[in-house]
Amino acid sequence: MSDATIAEPSDVEEIPAGYDDGQDHAGLPHHTSTGLSNTKLAMWLFLGSECLLFGGLISTYMLYRNRQADQIGPDQLWDIPFTSATSFVLLMSSLTMVMAVSAAKRKDEQRTKLWLTVTALLGGLFVAGQVYEFTTFYREGLGYTTSLFSSSFYTLTGFHGVHVAVGIIMLLSLVAMLAKGKLVGDNAETVEMIGLYWHFVDIVWILIFTLVYLIPA
Amino acid sequence: MNRRVRIAAAVGLAALVAGCAEDAPQDMFQPAGPNAQSIYDLSVPVFIIAGVIGVIVMVFIAIIVVKFRDRGQAIPDQVHGKPTLEIILTIIPALILIGVAIPTVGTIMALNDTSDTECVINVTGQQWWWEIDYPTQSGCGSGIDQPIITSGQMVIPIGTPVLVRGTSRDVIHSWWIPRLNGKRDMVPGRVHTNRIEADEPGIYAGQCTEFCGLSHANMRMEVIAMTPEDFEAWKLNQTKPYESPAEGTLAAKGEQTFISQCARCHQVNGLEDADGAPIVSRPDLSVYSGAAPNLTHLMTRNTFAGAAYNLLTPECRPKVWNAPSETVGAEYLKGVTPDCLNSVELREWLRNAPAKKPMYADPTKLEATDGLTRGMPNLALSEDQIDELVAYLLERH
Amino acid sequence: MAIIERPTDTPALAGAGAAVTPSSSYGNFRRPVQATGWKSWAFTVDHKKIGIMYGVVAMVFFFVGGIEALLIRAQLAQPNGTILSADKYNQMFTMHATTMVFLFVMPMAAAFANYMMPLQIGARDVAFPRLNALSLWLFVFGGIFINSSWILGGAADGGWFMYAPNSSVPFSPTNGVDFWTLGLLITGVASQVGAINLIVTALNMRAPGMKLMRMPIFTWMALVVQFLLLFSIPVITVALFLLMFQRNFGANFFSVEAGADPLLWQHLFWLFGHPEVYILVLPSFGIISEVLPTFSRKPLFGYPFVVFSGAAIGFVGFGVWAHHMFAAGLGPISVAVFSVATMAIAVPTGVKIINWTLTMWGGKLWFTTAMLFAIGLIVQFTIGGLSGVTHAVAPSDTQQTDTYYIVAHFHYVIFGGAVLGLFAGIYYWWPKVFGKMLSEKIGRWNFWLMIIGMNMTFGPMHILGLQGQPRRMYIWTGDRAGDGFFDLAFWNLVASIGSLVLGIGAFLFLVNVWVSRKNPPAPADPWDARSLEWLTTNPPKEHNFDRIPTVHTLDEFFHRKYEDVGEGDQHDYKQVATGAEVIELEEKYADAHIHLPSPSYWPMVLAISLPIIGYGVIFNTLLIVAGAAIAVLALFGWALEPPTADESEFDPPAPDGDQPSKELAVSV
């Protein structure tokens, strides 16, 4: 290997401008080897693994969707118009999230807060719809332990609901922290990050909605 | 393969064989039927290939270790690799593996084809024994017109491909008679099949090989292969009508004890109550998994409780188990004679079954199963009752 | 410590002035910025301290799992053993495997990845130092949580793959399985978080010039492993959640009465479980790919082949899980497909074996203990790998599965692969981490006893298995042992004696650590090593590198020491500088400003909340509430805390003007 070198100072390549150790320094944008910020990359990876989590849950549901013996099954339960409506609400929240992100990029803090709040509210509406749906199902006789179908249905949609709820908490905390100026790091990026998560949860719902509600058992 | 390699392989195999026990009853290198044989024929070359590759790698490393020791030589050339060499050395293993894969797939398909079977036997795993039943059918020799239910020991005619259909009543068990075929898990809620066939009469030992709880180690089974004539005799005996013990004997007392203590779980076909109504056991009311062995012909088998214990004394056992294949069928058909009864173990069992074989039949642990036992509980029998029961059971031929 | 100013002589924090009044004072709950004492460990976010703690705790679990193994072997030494009851035995092998796999090998590999990866790529820390601390403490508390079942009513007893429905309440009525599921969920979070962290680190935090194809091979393998974790942990998470809901909340995913299919569990478990075995072994493959070149004084042969084969193993590893289910009744087509796919995985693994041997070929071999362990790995792993290929032949596997032949296979690949590799790493990097050499003499005994012990223990298991001894049996009987001198009784006894030899061998490692504790400081570059982690002092300073190195080539450190003075195709390497000199040069040009993240309470607080929730699920709902409250508190505390502490949170410099200690205080 002839490209061997001894690191005499004269010989050392100039460290690229803006390069640092890549730590989370308050507020500073920093150089990374891929150009993607650490947090964004981390969020992508996290969402990648979430795909498998939901993949596992969805497979379980698909395996058990018809196993309710003589207990109540999907046909007797689904209220497609209602669920379509709540799904639409969730879909809209993705749109408002996009608005929030672009507001944050413009450094328009007022709008950012507004859109984040709207997104959270829409998410809240979705969760409320789901709670309503669950209680109805429960009253119609579909308990968590009633059948394989019910266990796997509630587990799948419950996991998703928890994801939405966590998203709402993050959105509201974000609004509060923006208001108090307590946010650590780059605002726009944090908003974008939570946006990624929110979109993901949304997409998963579209998948669940299609597989669980729309495709007949 | 060149000759030297072949010799080396033979020597290696010989060394391995020398390391083996003689007559280990579950040895997978002593196939006794076509199914096991086809597996054997597939495995042996694979073992040899693996062995040869292993030896090559080790010899190569030994050479390197000796040859390139630090003897003060200069810093070696900083070679980073030779792509052609590497590609060749990647392709060779791939080719070898293709060579292995083709017969593998062939054997998988061949073993799975059960269209040629001539006899159907059901096995049902339950913690921790196998129930074996012969449904009515035209196969199995001259046909079976009355279902036969037994446990622990499966009797089959030689030269007949048998379809074992299995399931389980509780957890997953695995059916395995190494000398006849590979394993098949028996899964609750599913029916799995396994094809077996024995060439020679003999007793072929097996063991449950899927971990199934406390007494997994004590869950065994045997296949007894006999000539078609012997098999007919065995069938006939299994369906012969019930005979009550002679009036006034110990066994007759035993019958009463059996009715009061055991019949709620154990079926003895033909047993009648005082009114002459048949007594039908309801093990599902007492045993979590829902069944207990049928004891109608207990003494025609020579092991009990998941084939874990001997019904034959240590003196008598070898007479059957080590019998040459010409006579093993006849020896087996003698059943357990009074002088050969291993009453020690049978009595221990009746005295306190969970103490002999670990089972969750312990009353303190029954909360999770609504008070139903798993396995046979301790019935707190008196010694007299045990005497009577042993006498009664001894007549269950 | 937040900010290190170098190479000035003025106290680092003098700038803050003597009159420091913490701006956001929480009294005693100020940020734990101490540089010494237990707090400097407990609340650290330094990847090196975290790595060391990972390693120490993993080692403790190795001995726990080892003692469990010795009890297993003691029970099986004789027919009808009476040392353990059936119940205890079942708990013993379940916990042996769980401990060894999840609490020893995985965390030990995490220890190396944590410690070495940033050093090898020329970074000052991992991407998310506080998340790193979270991973550590989740692993520690999760491990303690699982093991606390021993004193809280009995451990899990379903075997390490916990097949349904045997794991349901009626069949396993104690809380053992609950501890197992919840504990593995907790350690799963640890791995998941760690995986994300390390992937980002490797992808994003490389020093200038450190291209992907210049990354040291250990970092590469660790990176592949993190991807495997990232995608396989969620699958077992699903399985564990289903099982937990089944046992604790009455769901019926595995209740056959309700129509469930028990094979669902098997698919979920092995879809995780097979990638898992490569998670266990690939870090060790990485380690010896560092050790072999160093002690052969040659670069790794076919570096790109080794990298890509590692990635290929990882990739194919996701497509072969059903080879654990050849007897489960899958149907011939699936069996055939998985059988062939499994064979395919032998090809990339073979590439590695071949490249390692060719690395040594033509080298100048220096048989240090680390090198012995590395060569040991090649030989022992090959044996295990080849028996793996005999399982891949599905019809043969229906004979072999669930016998000791399988036990032999996986101990050869795990012990002979993963564990020997980890020991190679320990011996190789000990001077790097602790600044002291281990005794080579004891190391040799350590190695040879372990090798002899493992072959004595696991070698006979091939014979036992092929002769039909099933695994997971708390007793075996003389009845089925066969006759003759070499009967199964003989081989069982040999295996048990072997496990004692192995135990003594492993124990010698502790002896070595103890004996070597007073050794003089290790030289700067004791092995004449090749990769970047050696381009700093032993042990490394808190900030790793005085100056972020610029990388020009694979094996950067080597090429800073040696120059090719040959002409044309003729290579001739001359040493132009010693390692120590190269390092000194770095010191001379040290960066002026180095920012390091500050310690934090929150990772530990967050980590402790999960076991509390776990106990809550098992014993009392109130604890769930308490745990959740702690978790919420920790999350908010975390989110509101800047990564780097305010300077005002540091103590003012000592009155006599002593400079606060900036060096990492390593003590064992």
Ligand code: HEA
């Ligand atoms: C470190 C962990 C590890 C590793 C690396 C491996 C590697 C392999 N394993 Fe193993 N395996 C386990 C851990 C591991 N395994 C465990 C823990 C179990 C049991 C789980 C349980 O039931 O509890 C198991 C079980 C197991 C089974 C299921 C057995 C059964 O239960 O019935 C199978 C079946 O195919 C298998 C196959 C393989 C194969 C083909 C490889 C291959 O990757 C091996 C490849 C390596 C080589 C082949 C050697 C080197 C190559 C050459 C020198 C090139 C030339 C070679 C040829 C041409 C053949 N393993």
Ligand code: HEA
């Ligand atoms: C990382 C994985 C790993 C490791 C390192 C080991 C290490 C060992 N294993 Fe492990 N084992 C498994 C993973 C592992 N095992 C798995 C996955 C199973 C399957 C479980 C199941 O079926 O569910 C299993 C099952 C298993 C069985 C089969 C049990 C059965 O099926 O019934 C046996 C039996 O011998 C065994 C033995 C050993 C031994 C002797 C060691 C030795 O290598 C241990 C060496 C270590 C020590 C001995 C401790 C160190 C020293 C001291 C404590 C000092 C004091 C001692 C002395 C001075 C002597 N193991």
Ligand code: CUA
């Ligand atoms: Cu039944 Cu093991």
Ligand SMILES: [Cu+2]
């Ligand atoms: Cu596998």
